[in-house]
Amino acid sequence: MTVKDEQEETFRGVPIKQLFPEERLGWKGFVEWEGNDERKAMASEFLKTKQFTPIPEFQQDPLPKTNPILIGHRWKEYHEALGLKSIVDYSWEMVQTEKEDMLHVLDFPYNGETRFNHVMEDKLTDNKYHFIRNHGGVPDIDPEAFYFDVGGLVKNPTRIYLSDLKDPEQFPQEEVTVTIQCSGTRRVEQIALYPGDGDELINAPWGEGAIGTAVYRGVPLKKVLKKACGGVLPECKHLEFIGADTYFKKLEVYNYAVSVPYRKVRQNEEVLLAWEMNGKPLPKIHGGPLRLVVTGYIGARSCKWVYKINALSVPSYGPVQRQEYLYYSQQIGKHNTLVSNGFSIQQMPVSSAIMSPRDRDVIIHDGSIKLQGWSYSGGGNWVERVEISPDGGHVWYACAPEDMTEKHYHAWRLWKIEVPVDAEGWLEFVVRTWDSSNNTEPTFIRSAWNWDLHVTSSCHRIKLYSVNRTRPLTQLRLKQLAERGETFTPISKPLEFALESRESYDAAFAKNPREPLN
Numbered sequence: 001m002t003v004k005d006e007q008e009e010t011f012r013g014v015p016i017k018q019l020f021p022e023e024r025l026g027w028k029g030f031v032e033w034e035g036n037d038e039r040k041a042m043a044s045e046f047l048k049t050k051q052f053t054p055i056p057e058f059q060q061d062p063l064p065k066t067n068p069i070l071i072g073h074r075w076k077e078y079h080e081a082l083g084l085k086s087i088v089d090y091s092w093e094m095v096q097t098e099k100e101d102m103l104h105v106l107d108f109p110y111n112g113e114t115r116f117n118h119v120m121e122d123k124l125t126d127n128k129y130h131f132i133r134n135h136g137g138v139p140d141i142d143p144e145a146f147y148f149d150v151g152g153l154v155k156n157p158t159r160i161y162l163s164d165l166k167d168p169e170q171f172p173q174e175e176v177t178v179t180i181q182c183s184g185t186r187r188v189e190q191i192a193l194y195p196g197d198g199d200e201l202i203n204a205p206w207g208e209g210a211i212g213t214a215v216y217r218g219v220p221l222k223k224v225l226k227k228a229c230g231g232v233l234p235e236c237k238h239l240e241f242i243g244a245d246t247y248f249k250k251l252e253v254y255n256y257a258v259s260v261p262y263r264k265v266r267q268n269e270e271v272l273l274a275w276e277m278n279g280k281p282l283p284k285i286h287g288g289p290l291r292l293v294v295t296g297y298i299g300a301r302s303c304k305w306v307y308k309i310n311a312l313s314v315p316s317y318g319p320v321q322r323q324e325y326l327y328y329s330q331q332i333g334k335h336n337t338l339v340s341n342g343f344s345i346q347q348m349p350v351s352s353a354i355m356s357p358r359d360r361d362v363i364i365h366d367g368s369i370k371l372q373g374w375s376y377s378g379g380g381n382w383v384e385r386v387e388i389s390p391d392g393g394h395v396w397y398a399c400a401p402e403d404m405t406e407k408h409y410h411a412w413r414l415w416k417i418e419v420p421v422d423a424e425g426w427l428e429f430v431v432r433t434w435d436s437s438n439n440t441e442p443t444f445i446r447s448a449w450n451w452d453l454h455v456t457s458s459c460h461r462i463k464l465y466s467v468n469r470t471r472p473l474t475q476l477r478l479k480q481l482a483e484r485g486e487t488f489t490p491i492s493k494p495l496e497f498a499l500e501s502r503e504s505y506d507a508a509f510a511k512n513p514r515e516p517l518n
């Protein structure tokens, strides 16, 4: 599609901008779709008259080695078609100013993975390195003009301005240390073995860095419902959160919408309306001016730019809640993966990753190898034990408690360990975590593969090539290579010199002949 001047573009004689207006003052990049069924229908009809760039194959073919890795032309074009090109440009501008040093997994909607060294820097992830998962553009909302509406099955539907929410005289505040993990974390391992859903949604090809931890400050939603709305009606079972970003699915148009059960909200600090991240104003790219922070649940429920909250008797009918983030049984094929076959992923299970060394590294060591990584469990469980196996999962060494960051109800623990390693050559290292409910991780990817490519919680496995310097022959080789000015790696490079002389070869076989003597 070539994008014409937005001013000119019309549908049924009406300029696009008039049909799909950014109508609130100080709310750039926000079109209210939810509750505007006519507007939604019109947008969908209009989109169906257009042609869009096909989604590239990104599972069967190797990923490009570029940064950004994937572009998302199609999603840019959807926004541009509806007169929202400025939001596409603004999103990338935000990346340039707030998220420069990331693995840009997808240009638009922007998805950025934390680089592995930054994941391990500190228990709290620096805001500029915290991963980002977007399904649409980043709205540019002036905090002064910001408010949200609470409605549905509450006693008194209310509009609340950010300045009132932040007033401690009106609402009590909490600070909570929370790990947000995208349920797509480590998805690349599932894709590498068995590709899955890639029909419509760009499945951000996440590695181990779609997870981060911060201290969020805000007001418990429970308190807002009680103090500002007089409580919920008895029929209320779920709270729906609607974000100001525009979301597309199969050429239908929405605002991002998800929900959590009311019984979760009742846990006070477990569902927070937050405006502060690590002591700083919540960055716009992380949902500023205001987002939900839902502890122990998949990241998807922590709705950013929340402008509307509805008390409902059933879960939100938003496609993100009902049609995505599902867990299917393995042997239902693509052609039969009905949405009703999947169950909704809410609480995160226990999971972990080895962050260093990296898979396929060559490690020259003196009889032990140092490893580092993260372990996390959702649902209010905390990490109790982290174990490393140097032999594919038979022998396990536990991390010492002093080598793990402190326990939190709703956050990960970073860990390090030094594992004795005698063997040389390729070894498979595995991490396995146990949480406070004695949950642990499935053994292999295949033990828990899911068509939707969510929740890669199986034990993380990496291959390392061990070179043990405490062995005399190894020491000699390293010395010989150094004297010749040659490097040990790559291990596949042929050696320029013979390892054994004719004399030592003959001496060995004099002691242990090649063939029987009679």
Ligand SMILES: Nc1nc2c(c(=O)[nH]1)N[C@H]1C(S)=C(S)[C@@H](COP(=O)(O)O)O[C@H]1N2
Pocket (backbone or CB within 6 Å): 130, 131, 132, 133, 134, 135, 136, 180, 181, 182, 183, 242, 243, 244, 245, 256, 285, 286, 287, 298, 299, 300, 301, 302, 303, 304, 305
């Ligand atoms: N409005 C809105 N909220 C959203 C999303 C989104 O696309 N739009 N993405 C969700 C997903 S899938 C995740 S994993 C988290 C990521 O939060 P972060 O970008 O602050 O790391 O935000 C969630 N909240």
Ligand SMILES: [Mo]
Pocket (backbone or CB within 6 Å): 133, 181, 182, 183, 184, 298, 299, 300
């Ligand atoms: Mo996510």
